Amino acid sequence: MSSDAPDPDAPDEVADRVKNVRVDEEMEQSYIDYAMSVIAGRALPDVRDGLKPVHRRILYAMHEAGVSSGSSHRKSSNIVGDTMGDYHPHGDSAIYDALVRMAQDFSMRYPLVDGQGNFGSVDGDPAAAMRYTEARMASIAEELLTDIEKDTVDFQSNYDDRLTEPEVLPSAFPNLLVNGSSGIAVGMSTNVPPHNLGEVIDATVHLIDNPDCTVVDLMDYVKGPDFPTAGNIVGRSDVKQAYQTGRGRVRVRAEYHVEEGDSSDSIVITELPYQQNKSKLVERIADDVRDGDLDGVRDLRDESDRNGIRIVVELKRNANTDVVENHLLESHLERTFGVINLALVDGQPKVLTLKEMLEEYVAHRKEVVRRRSEHDLAEAEDRAHILEGRLKALEQADDVVETIQNAEDRDDAKEALKDDFGFTQAQADHIVRMQLGSLTSMEAAEIESEYEEVTDRIERLEEILGSEEELLSVIKEELRDIKEEYADERRTSFIEDTGTVTDEDLIPEEDVVVVLSESDYIKRVPADTFDAQHRGGKGIIGTDLKDEDRVSAVFTASTHDYLLCFTNQGQVYRLKVHQVPEMSRTARGTSAVNILDLDDGEEISAVVTADDLDFESDDEYLTMATRHGYVKRTTVGEFENIRSTGIIAISLEDGDELADVEVTDGSHDVVLGSEHGMAIRFDETDVRAMGRNARGVRGMDLEGDDKVAGLAPVEPDDERTLLTVTEYGYGKRTPLSEYRKQSRNGKGLVDIKTGERNGSVVSLDTVSDDDNLVAMSEAGQIIRLPVDEVSTVGRNTKGVKVMDVEDGDEVAAVSVYRPSESDEDEASEE
Known part of the structure; x- marks a missing residue:
């Protein structure tokens, strides 16, 4: 009785095929194989012909199909189908995309495909579907395939072993440099810029004549990349680095x-x-x-x-x-082209200098011309051999004809010719096929002439193969022919790199007055628009205000200044003065929403010029005072990075506002002035340094509804005076020596008498005799006058009229600045 149970001792064929491997080793090797496949088979160009496999296969498929520059255009879908079916089994879209790029005159410096139809645009429009477009090889593309039938390059089997395809094209010109290439492989990428054909050929010829030349020598010919869309290359140093190292960043400007x-x-x-x-x-x-x-x-x-x-x-x-x-x-209008001259050399990726790229191309052409010459020599020698037989037959025409007539068949005739006359097999085959008409004297003369030509050609080919100098001369001659046929003028120009030009560099530096209203209108006006007047005048119209709008801030600055603008709500914003539109003094201004992102009710209360601040220093401070008498110091480094929406400068208690901000360095005294005319002077070190979010400490003990009007830093042995201006246009200067130093949080001393005539104090500043002050009323009147027009008197006085303010109006803000030398010169001339 038989059993169906398997024999336990029988060999397990499936198990024998199973191999035990380490997963990490298998993954590593598989990934390396994949990476090399992508690198060599898809993404990187060959240094010899400058083509990736897909481009090479498209051109070869067109060549095999006879779609040359002299033929009619062929449907792109037909070309893509031939390429995909015979050589490139990676999908029609990838092939068509490559075909489209080779036809775009804005992508390739010298397009290799002559397209007919919509092949996209510089606007990024895609090409029409392949069934709608037609293409053929461009004339210059045929130069890449010239002599490919003469065993000039090696062939390999296609993907299914039905056909063979070239490993590389003969490439009669250095296409990698001329048309460039870009691609991303696994772990590497290439980005070779296009160049001018004439320049590259001149450099190649120079390299052939001078093998020891340097990259700098070659740059006498190759000036730099030459892009199909033209443009300008900024500077030459980046180009030099790219050519010398194979990598670089070239700035291209519109x-x-x-x-x-x-x-x-x-x-x-x-x-x-x-x-x-x-x-x-x-x-x-x-x-x-x-x-x-x-x-x-x-x-x-x-x-x-x-x-x-x-x-x-x-x-x-x-x-x-x-x-x-x-x-x-x-x-x-300016972009950076990252040069990476990465290409396959002997199947391996390598970053190449300009000289190395040309050397690899010259080595390729030497091989192509050598193999072509050997092929042509073999054909010429074969032809000469045949012609020798024909000439010998003509010399003995009667005997040859008789021998053929006496033969039973062709084979007997050939054997008789070989035996009786010493012809070779090839000669005998040819003579038997000769027609009687070729025995005429004219035909004999033509054969002799052809034989002389063939022997001369054999001598020339042997000379080329026997001398590298002659071989190189052929390469140079053919390159010059290509240049004469296809070279054109350079498109991309060079401009000098002037370095980074800021907006400030383009704007004349001048003193300006910046005006901001409660309705958030802002403008700047040249300070010299307002002629210096004597004190006590009404001034002139400084801005045109809407109904119920009033001036909230006015300050002087330079058009090149970068300002920190502090608001009454404790925020700080960044402002570049030149970004404020310049307008006439009677203009209303423009909306400040795009310049300063102020909230409703938020007004600028202090301005600090940031250009002179040392943000790395720990000994430079922004000292702040609030309306309720708080004072604090914060290092300037905390204000280096300010968002467009502003950052917190100080925390305020309910109902308090930021009054003033000044720059100090730890060695100053601080003078706080109140709206009721009191002033206190104390050492700034009485206020410890603290962060932006801190409220600060008490600096002045205010009585009743009094508030701080301003803050003034005082240097040791300061010979300047303290300028105080009130809301009804009165003011005075007082020597700083009259303000003795006290401890902070005191009531201080009387600075100026306020009351019905003067009104409250608006501004407090330390000034020199050479300074100018600009005062602006809430209604938009503005006056500029030299500080020395304001009398110097003692404390506890009423002062003199600085600005004649009309009833119902009052001084909104006061700014002090020192005019530039040009302004002073103009004033003196007047």
Whole structure:
């Protein structure tokens, strides 16, 4: 009785095929295999022909199908299908994308495909579907395939072993440099910029003649990348580094110019940096204008057409053209091209210098020309052998004809010719096939002429193969022919790198008066707009206010100043003075919402120039005083980074406000002045340094409804005077020596008599005789006068009239500044 149970001793074929391996080792090896497959088989170009496999296969498929520059265009879908079916089994979209890029004149410096139909645009528009477009090889692409049938390059089996494909193309010109390449592999990437064909060929010829030349020598010929979209390369040092090391960052700037109009200027962009999307560029500029990051633009138009790019940025009447231009350069019109000259050398990725790239190409061409010459020599020798037989047959024509006639068949005739006349097998085969018409004297003369030509050719080919100098001369001659046929003028220009230009560099430095109203209108006016007057005058109109609007702050600064603006609510904001629109003194101003993000009821109470602050120092402080008499010091380093929405400068108790802020260094005294005319002087070190969120300590003991009006720092042995100005336009100067030092949190001494005539104190400043003061009323009247016009008197006096303020109006703010030398010169001339 038989049993179906398996024999336990029988070998297990499945188990025998199972191998025990370590997972980490298997994963590592598998990933390495995958990475090398991507590196060598897809993502990186070969240094010899500058092509990735997909591009090489597309061109070879077109070559095999006869889709040359002289043929009619072929449907792109047909080309993609042939490429995918025979050589590149990786999907039609990848093949078509590569085909499209080779046809785009804004992507490739010298397109390798002549496309017909929609192949995309510089706006980022995609190409039409492959069933709608047609293509053929461009004439210059055929130069990459020239002599490929003459055993010039090695072939390999295609993916299914049905066909063979070239491992590399003969490449009659250095395509890697000429058209560049970009790609991302596993753990590495390449980004070779395109170059001018004529320059690259000149450099190659120079390298052949001077193998010991340097990269700098080659740069006499290859000036730098030459992008299809033109543009300008900023500086040459980055290009030099990229050529010498194989890596670098090249700054490419758009080409533009300024067109002056009757009422305003326009900035017109005519060339873009390489690979910049034009429509997205226009969108980003429009976004900056809408968000308030780019002031002064009235209109933005894209007027580009088939004749070229033209983007018009039309400016407002009062816009500073240089500032708008600088913003466009910083944010939109300049890009960095990261050069990574990574290519496959003998199947391995390598970063190459300019010289190494050309050396690898020359070595490739030497191999191509050598193999082509050997192939041509073999063909020429075969032809010469045949012609020798024909000439010998012509010399004995009668005997040869008779021998053939007497033969039973062709094979007997061939054997008889070999035996009787000494012909070789090849010669005998050819003679038997000869027609009687070829025995004429004219035909004989043509054979002799051809034989001479063939022997001359054999001598030349042997000379080329026997001498490297002659072989190199052939390479140079063919390169020069390519240059003559296809080279064109350089498109990308060079401009000098002037370094980073800030907006301040483009704006004349001058003293200005900045005016801010309660309704958040802001403007700046040149300080010299307001002629210096004698004290006691009414001044002139400084701003046009809306109904019920009033001036909330006025301060003087330079157009190059970077200011810290402190508000009554304890916040601090950053302000660049040049960003405040310049307007006439009678203008209302512009909305401050895009310049200072102030809340309702928030007003600027103090301004500090940040340009001179040392944010790294631990011995420099911002000393603050509040209306309720609190004082605190905070190191300036805590104010280095200020958000656009502001940061907290001081914490305030309910109902308190920040009154004033000054810069001190630990060696100053501090004078606090109150609205009721009291003043106290104490050592700033009586107030310990504390953080931004702190409230501070008591600095002055205020009586009743009195509030702090201002803070003034006093240096040791200070010879300046203390300027006090009241709300009804009265003021005085008093020597600082009259204010004795006390402990903080005292009531202080009488500084100025307030009351019905003077009103409350508005401002307190330490001044020198050379200073000017600018006082502005809530109604918008403004006066500028030299400080020395204000009398120097003792404490506890009423002072003199500084500004004639009308009934119902009062002084809103006072700012002190020292005029620049140019202003003083102009004043003296007047």
